[in-house]
Each structure stands twice: as C-alpha cells, then as structure tokens.
Amino acid sequence: MSRIDIGELTEFLHNWKKSNNEARTMLKNIQTTLMNMTSELSVKALVYGGDEEK
Secondary structure, three states, X not given: OOOOOHHHHHHXXXXXXXXXXXXXXXXXXXXXXXXXXXXXXXXXXXXXXXXXXX
C-alpha cells in the first residue's frame, strides 16, 4: 500500500479549486451572454412582430 503525499494532495486540491473557479467564471459569462442575446431577440420580436428575416 502506498503512502499519500500531503504535498501532492495539497497541489491537486489547489489545482482542482483553481480549475473549478475558472469553469464557474466561464459558465457565468456564457449565462450572461445568453441572457443578453435572449433579451435582444425578445425586443426585436416585439418591435418587428416576429417577421424578422434570418
């Protein structure tokens, strides 16, 4: 049975936390972009009555 290296475990957890934070930021940015696009499309649909050309 092998021993757990505390230094390796600490580095792994640090990298995992950093990766998780980066992913969370990217997902939040995607969510914001989608919400903005949805709002813009909704406004255009209201203004143009849904007859907007694609």
